[in-house]
Amino acid sequence: MTTSMPPSADLGPLPALPRDADGPVFQAPWEAQAFAMTVRLHERGVFTWPEWAAALAAEIAAAAARGEPDDGSHYYEHWLAALEKLMAEKKVIPGDELERRVDEWDAAARATPHGKPIELARR
Numbered sequence: 001m002t003t004s005m006p007p008s009a010d011l012g013p014l015p016a017l018p019r020d021a022d023g024p025v026f027q028a029p030w031e032a033q034a035f036a037m038t039v040r041l042h043e044r045g046v047f048t049w050p051e052w053a054a055a056l057a058a059e060i061a062a063a064a065a066r067g068e069p070d071d072g073s074h075y076y077e078h079w080l081a082a083l084e085k086l087m088a089e090k091k092v093i094p095g096d097e098l099e100r101r102v103d104e105w106d107a108a109a110r111a112t113p114h115g116k117p118i119e120l121a122r123r
Helices: 031-042 049-065 074-091 095-111
Strands: none
Touching: 031 049, 031 074, 049 074, 049 095
């Protein structure tokens, strides 16, 4: 699955991004969703692309420091962790609210049949 990039997103600072000639490549729908959320937040001015690249690089470096293999299979897990930390740092969403939403997302994902879109209840 690939997606086209908006002109405002320069992928140069993200050299490890799984991609093909058409752009980013995702192994699961949640990866594409995390990617899309990041791009949209950047477009809204929540963070700059260099800020995002630094947050992702820090998350990947932390994983390496923990001894996790750098084979690319966990790239979007690092991506999502970096996004969560950046949102908390930028105070886009309070930490306890973020934790609650992560838990809600996990529960919704477990309850959703394979191949169906994950839906969160609106509050």
